[in-house]
Amino acid sequence: RRCVxxxxxxxxxxxxxxxxxxxxxxxxxxxxxxxxxxSGKGTQSPRLRDQYCWCHISTGDLLRKNVKEGTELGKKAxxxxxxxxxxxxxxxxxxxxxxxxxPDCERGMILDGFPRTVEQAKKLDEFLAKDNMQIDQxxxxxxxxxDLVERITGRRVxxxxxxxxxxxxxxxxxxxxxxxTGEPLIQRKDDKEDVLRSRLNQYYEKTFPLxxxxxxxxxxxxxxxxxxxxxxxxxxQNLSLIHISEPTRLLSISYAVFCLKKKKSY
Numbered sequence: 001r002r003c004v005x006x007x008x009x010x011x012x013x014x015x016x017x018x019x020x021x022x023x024x025x026x027x028x029x030x031x032x033x034x035x036x037x038x039s040g041k042g043t044q045s046p047r048l049r050d051q052y053c054w055c056h057i058s059t060g061d062l063l064r065k066n067v068k069e070g071t072e073l074g075k076k077a078x079x080x081x082x083x084x085x086x087x088x089x090x091x092x093x094x095x096x097x098x099x100x101x102x103p104d105c106e107r108g109m110i111l112d113g114f115p116r117t118v119e120q121a122k123k124l125d126e127f128l129a130k131d132n133m134q135i136d137q138x139x140x141x142x143x144x145x146x147d148l149v150e151r152i153t154g155r156r157v158x159x160x161x162x163x164x165x166x167x168x169x170x171x172x173x174x175x176x177x178x179x180x181t182g183e184p185l186i187q188r189k190d191d192k193e194d195v196l197r198s199r200l201n202q203y204y205e206k207t208f209p210l211x212x213x214x215x216x217x218x219x220x221x222x223x224x225x226x227x228x229x230x231x232x233x234x235x236x237q238n239l240s241l242i243h244i245s246e247p248t249r250l251l252s253i254s255y256a257v258f259c260l261k262k263k264k265s266y
Contacts, residue, residue: 023053029108030133032115034210035141036203037196038152040225040232044141045110047233055105059114062095063087073098089120093127100133108136116207121214138214139239141225141232145200153193156185 029052033041042058049056066074067081073095077087092114099105115121128134143151154167158178165172165185173179189195214220223235 023107026052026054026107029054029136030111030128031109032111032135032138032214033141034138034207034214035225036143036145036148037199038148039141039143040229041112041141043229044233044236045112048110048236051237052108054108054110055099055102056110056112057096057099057105058112059092059096062099063092066095089123092120093124096124097127097131100131111135115210118209118213121210135214136219137239138210138220139236140211140220140222142222143226147226148200149193149196152191152196153187155187155191157188158183159186 031048031054033045035041045056045058048054063074063077063081067078068074073091077091077095080087080091096111096114100109115124125135150168151166154169156165156167156172156176157163158165158181160183161178161180163178163180164170172185174182176185177183178185190199211220221239223232223239225232227235
């Protein structure tokens with residue numbers, strides 16, 4: 001990005017060429033991220049998206065987006081949600097299928113938040129098969145419960161801006177106050193220990209069986225997600241089906257050399 005700013009139009013053109021070439025060299029994958037709340041799936045998904053040119057599909061965000069845009073499926077989902085019901089699996093899976101047809105999902109996808117049960121996983125497989133697609137890999141983010149409790153219950157948020165802090169890992173400059181406005185920080189309801197324990201129980205009862213489901217197909221991989229953001233990212237990149245290909249490595253070197261030459265010419 002810095003190179004593009006310094007080299008102007010030619011840098012822009014080369015950067016776009018590099019981006020397309022890098023994307024074409026990446027493996028095409030459809031991946032599901034599994035793990036309890038707070039295990040880091042939402043943190044690592046954007047990195048995977050940007051590095052490997054896959055789209056990131058969060059089913060919660062997808063539902064809200066379709067409701068806001070007033071799509072046909074969004075209207076159906078809205079009426080159900082307003083009545084306090086759960087959106088049927090068929091609607092969610094069809095939303096995912098529609099999303100996969102978009103250009104930014106051509107190379108692959110990262111699915112976060114669905115499936116949550118074995119029945120949903122079977123339905124997803126059935127729908128994908130109609131379009132000659134399949135789930136290539138499921139990645140389990142492993143973190144023990146006590147580490148999750150520390151991670152989640154330590155969060156504090158500035159309600160107006162969404163700025164997030166952590167009592168241990170990223171504390172505010174003044175305890176209990178936002179660094180920018182000085183306004184009080186809050187602990188969200190979902191971040192309280194009793195609520196988290198309930199969510200964990202639901203995860204182990206309903207979602208954890210997916211580990212065995214995908215293991216039976218030989219596509220499950222597990223990572224230690226308790227080691228911190230950057231070490232977890234390094235572990236993800238070293239998985240057998242997720243790696244920087246040799247063409248991509250060479251393109252990265254070529255782009256770096258291009259930037260250096262342009263800087264020297266100014």
